[in-house]
Amino acid sequence: MSFQTLDQFLREHGIKASYQRVRIFDFMRQTRTHPSVAQIYNELHPQIPSLSLATVYNTLNLFVEKGLITELKVEGDEARYDYPYEPHAHFVCHKCGTIYDVPMGTPQACMDMDGFIVKETQIVFKGICPSCRDKK
Amino acid sequence: MSFQTLDQFLREHGIKASYQRVRIFDFMRQTRTHPSVAQIYNELHPQIPSLSLATVYNTLNLFVEKGLITELKVEGDEARYDYPYEPHAHFVCHKCGTIYDVPMGTPQACMDMDGFIVKETQIVFKGICPSCRDKK
DNA sequence: ATTCTTGCAAATCATTTGCACTTTA
DNA sequence: TAAAGTGCAAATGATTTGCAAGAAT
Numbered sequence: 001m002s003f004q005t006l007d008q009f010l011r012e013h014g015i016k017a018s019y020q021r022v023r024i025f026d027f028m029r030q031t032r033t034h035p036s037v038a039q040i041y042n043e044l045h046p047q048i049p050s051l052s053l054a055t056v057y058n059t060l061n062l063f064v065e066k067g068l069i070t071e072l073k074v075e076g077d078e079a080r081y082d083y084p085y086e087p088h089a090h091f092v093c094h095k096c097g098t099i100y101d102v103p104m105g106t107p108q109a110c111m112d113m114d115g116f117i118v119k120e121t122q123i124v125f126k127g128i129c130p131s132c133r134d135k136k
Numbered sequence: 137m138s139f140q141t142l143d144q145f146l147r148e149h150g151i152k153a154s155y156q157r158v159r160i161f162d163f164m165r166q167t168r169t170h171p172s173v174a175q176i177y178n179e180l181h182p183q184i185p186s187l188s189l190a191t192v193y194n195t196l197n198l199f200v201e202k203g204l205i206t207e208l209k210v211e212g213d214e215a216r217y218d219y220p221y222e223p224h225a226h227f228v229c230h231k232c233g234t235i236y237d238v239p240m241g242t243p244q245a246c247m248d249m250d251g252f253i254v255k256e257t258q259i260v261f262k263g264i265c266p267s268c269r270d271k272k
Numbered sequence: 273a274t275t276c277t278t279g280c281a282a283a284t285c286a287t288t289t290g291c292a293c294t295t296t297a
Numbered sequence: 298t299a300a301a302g303t304g305c306a307a308a309t310g311a312t313t314t315g316c317a318a319g320a321a322t
Contacts, residue, residue: 052304073209115266116227122260130251188279
């Protein structure tokens with residue numbers, strides 16, 4: 001997807017395609033580490049010196065609202081953001097804090113809830129990852 | 137479970153049974169509304185005038201650490217706390233913010249993750265609840 | 273008596289907001 | 298050019314912390 005079509009993609013979702021928004025969205029697409037606002041800012045600020053933290057917050061909130069990305073609040077105080085390639089769950093390591101993707105379809109209960117309109121499903125496993133388990 | 141045995145229960149989990157801790161734990165047991173720290177404090181403070189907010193924070197963090205309750209960060213900025221009677225998922229309404237319990241066993245994938253030690257599983261559905269859907 | 277807990281107030285830190293300026297369509 | 302987005306700095310609000318006083322064993 002080129003910048004040209006990223007523009008289009010955002011507009012199709014009712015989002016004005018400012019330079020900052022395109023860059024932040026492109027960063028989310030290319031990053032699978034569930035970055036925090038601070039991480040996104042730290043990566044992009046050197047390349048876009050005028051970029052402000054507030055804009056990163058505004059933009060991510062907008063993307064979440066429009067359903068383009070998902071907000072995860074599973075590790076520490078900072079929200080982490082997830083670009084949903086395909087349905088997947090998350091595993092959070094209690095020791096190192098890493099958030100892993102876990103391939104998985106949407107669970108059955110999703111369909112069984114009479115009267116509830118389910119728009120989003122989040123599944124989070126917490127525990128110890130193989131790397132931390134072995135380190136001892 | 138009487139106060140007597142609540143004492144015991146806490147001690148069995150390596151927690152000194154102070155008056156505040158017993159009262160807060162008892163409150164969690166009796167409450168199914170996934171209360172926030174502020175709600176717990178507001179309920180108990182009239183009955184325990186000396187109670188401080190910091191103690192509520194300390195105590196809940198301790199209970200989470202010992203695995204007696206679960207912290208949910210799904211609605212707004214405030215953490216919500218869950219007393220896990222039996223395995224269940226949650227449904228969060230985007231409009232009214234209510235957190236509903238959804239009866240449900242532990243999903244299969246839990247068993248399928250080689251090398252990951254899963255200590256906790258959280259499933260959260262988000263959407264519109266029947267009450268908000270009908271209100272229009 | 274020593275160790276752990278509490279309560280208060282101040283500190284911290286992520287996130288939001290108000291407003292003047294700039295950009296986009 | 299009108300409407301919306303950006304950047305900065307200040308404000309907000311949840312949570313944590315330092316420390317002196319109190320309770321438990």
